[in-house]
Amino acid sequence: MTTSNKTDLVEFAETYIDAYNSGDLDRITALLAEDVRFVHHNRGVDVRGKDAARQLFETYGQLFPGKAFSNRRSIAASGDRVFVEHTWGGTAAADVPGWAAAGETVSLDLGTFMTVRDGLLVEYHDYG
8 A cells, every 4th residue: 555645544544443443453453563653642651563552452452342433523644644533432341540430431532643654554643
């Protein structure tokens, strides 16, 4: 996939979101570059590397089973970046200090920026 094509970037973002929502760790990590960086700016998360990202997905999957992105309001691409405005939500399986009590459903409206090179996610930034 060439990432200079806006259509390809939008399709990549949709494929990534679909993989994330599936909870299939192999499917998600297949889309990541070895040196990928994930930053959730309002949650204090900043991890680098495919293995660390996979661990992040696994941890959040345990804390919020059934977590998913929904309510996509916009998606736009330019250069090697794609922006998605959407909502993330899930129900906490256990107490998550500073965020949710066990059984509580939470949702966050997010602005997500993804940088894609050679068909793989190299940077991911969530704001919200």
